Amino acid sequence: MEVRTVEQASGRCVSRGFLLAPATTLALAIALIAGTTPWVHAAEAIEAFPRTIVDDEGTTLVLDAQPQRVVSLSPANTEIAFALGAGDRLVGRTDWDDYPAAATAITPVASFTGVDMEQLVALEPDLVLAAGNFFTPPDDIARMRELGFPVVVLYAPDIPTVLTDIELIGAALGADEAAAQMTAAMEAQFDAIGEAVSAVETRPRTFYQVGSEPEIYAPAPGSFVADMVTFAGGDPITTADAAAWSIPLEELLVADPEVIILGDANYGVCPGDVAARPGWNDMTAVVTGAVRPVDDVPVTRPGPRLMQGLAALARAIHPELELAAFPPDPPLCQDG
């Protein structure tokens, strides 16, 4: 994507990397995304089962009938399943699947040690929605396929893929229409946010804090979170390269963020803590008090609430934005 390459050229996000004014850049970006990326709409008629599915890793599998016993191995997949109206067909989840509330009643079969194969087998699933990029251990994926279970692996490294994954899950569950409606709505929300953001003149340098102990964790260039910050109207400060997870304090000081988003607010980090850190109080963001907490779950989870997350992020970067169409953000960090 055009915007990304420009930013990567300078190695980190500093305003002198831009060749165009901020607003036009964003408008161009959105236009390019809409034009070039295949946001698949389920235009074709819903076929009856059996149907062939190709997952995000390129594995082809055939589903003989509409799955009635589904195991989801990631919080995002669970949310998507519920949002598509298939929540009653879920029989297994991971330990971390917390949304919607109904999900907690489902049997957990996966934890940080991997998938509990016995539990999985005992549930007799006819579809397993796994997560790629090693979220579900590849050995477990291979084992489940060995035992004969259809496993669809989903992995969304960027925002358009989130929508194609929703449609992929919709196809696997036989809920194509619901999926199409959801993605259309999310596209519309994306456009609305984009419009509102491009109306704002400024594009502040934004540091999204993923974590602060023991090192400062920031999004990598070209990562999902960096993209989210861009579309939310910020100029993301990123780590040095795609393999680096952390950023040294000196680099951050040089980058001098104008806005600091606390992506770890859910884990107890609040603006007051940031101001107290040695060396941080010279940053523009701290001086002007532009340190704002955000609920990281909708921002980072590639699921139905992604656009809520984008809106929350946009509001955190540009507090003046109303975005009335979106629900108000839940308060985090009462002190600020």
Place this chain on the structure above:
Amino acid sequence: MTTTDLLREHAPVRQGTFEALRHRPVVLGLIGLVTLAVAVVAGIGLGSVFIAPGDTVAILARELLGLPVTETWASAHQTIVMELRLPRVLTALVVGTGLSVAGVTFQGLLRNPLADPYVLGTASGAALGAAIGVLLPIQIAWLGLGLANIFAFIGALAAIAIVYRVAGGGGRSTMTSILLTGYAVGSMLAAGLSLAMYLSGSQLRQIFFYLLGSLAGSDWQSLAIGLPVIAIGSILIMSRARSLNGLLLGDDTALHLGVDVRRERAILLALASLVTAAAVALAGLIGFVGLVVPHVVRLVVGPNARLVLPLSAIFGAAFLVWADLGARITGELPVGIITAVIGAPIFVVLLRRYRTGYQL
């Protein structure tokens, strides 16, 4: 009155169950087999899903013995028993045997009670191999073995081969120089492993779990390859028990007792390395089995390899099957943690006894 005279006067009278067992190794072996059998039964019958014992027995009777039993159980339960639990328990049995037999052999070859199967850089070599296998962006399997398993096997053998050559292996170079070289090579490989782990990013967890050892990935295909290697290797080692005994008093005495030291050392080293590499490829780096089980067996029956080898095989197998059951019941902890938690205190106790002499 010399000190030795005083010690002699206070030497304890030998009596009690240990003494009785020492003279009846067959009884000890039977006890071991019973423990193993109970462990296997418990391992197949218990797990995170409850299956009625009657169903378990019926499934096994029909699938293993071909008895005409009518199917009254859920097919999922049959999958769990036959595809998940049975291969896992058998893998634990085989790996426990292999590690214990290798432990006895290395302790005898190196004449060092602190030796374990991993002492000649095997651990680091296997771990580095596995890490490379995990990190390579290729997903191939050969005969059902993943890349990590295959590379771990190769890594373990490569490490020992390097150590043997660097130490000038085979000649009159002493086992001490091999031991020290093993330490050095192991450290180098461990450095490589640290680098691999640093670069591994989101795959760190996989490498880490491999390091701790786990039987979770056990399946019939891996077992079909690992079992013959470990079984044949162990039997061949046991057939050379006489040479291991000969080495007890040192190389020169062994030669005088008619042992072809150079040849036997090479053969035993190769066999023990093969068995260790296979065990490590199947289950990762499970510690303390190869170190502690031979010691405990020796405590009871003395250092005669003809007894220590088969008894260590039996008790090592039982130990690991029980440990794996414990790992499964406590929420799928890596089994290496369980063996460490049980084995380390035992080892400390043994060390204390060893210093003050094995007096029972």
Place this chain on the structure above:
Amino acid sequence: MSGPGLRVDVEALGLRYGRTEVLSGIDLCVEAGERLCLVGPNGAGKSSLLRCITGLTEPTSGGVRLDGQRLRDLERAAIARSISVVPSQVDLPFSMRVEEVVRLGRLPHENPFTGATPEDLQAVDAAITRVGIDKLRGRDVQQLSMGERQLVLVAMAVAQGGRLIVLDEPTVHLDLRHQVEVMTLLTRLSAGGLTVLAVLHDLPLAAHFFPRLVLLDEGRLVADGAPDEVLSAERIRDVYRVDPRFVPALAASGAP
């Protein structure tokens, strides 16, 4: 297991490592049942000669015959059944009982698959009794004194049943009492018909307990005979390069 002792013939034996000549032109004949001690200063080649006789080292020239058979034609196991070597001290990695150490002596006779037979166990018992360490049965060897340990090792050699017993410095760490005990034992064994070949540093001890001494100096056999002939004053001066008056009166100690 004491049959007639082994006869050892060393014929023109030479040993060299690189350019160093360790042994040269050694001719020695030990009759069955003889008791012989090799003496000489450090580096004279005594241990090397023993290693050649026991088959650990291959001589560069000449050879050794056991009862007429060439040593190099014999298998290692066969040599082990003929020659028992008593180690001077051993470092045991594991705790072992006296009987277990003595039983190691039966290794050359054991079948690799079936292990020790009742005859082997009888031989072990007989050896323990013969050496006189019955009272040490069941004891942990690591807990014994050095003298007792040495006796255990002699018992192991006896159990091995070799008709030649070889000892390299068996008395190094022993106090006087144990030295005498070991020497007396060797006398008994040779009286029973076994050939005994030892290396000793201690000249008075060697002179007292061995009827025949062989003196080596710089790889050559310098003297061979009764102690008072071999350890004459000139020999002491030439070979040991020491004033003979430092060596206590040897004349009085003839072979018993």
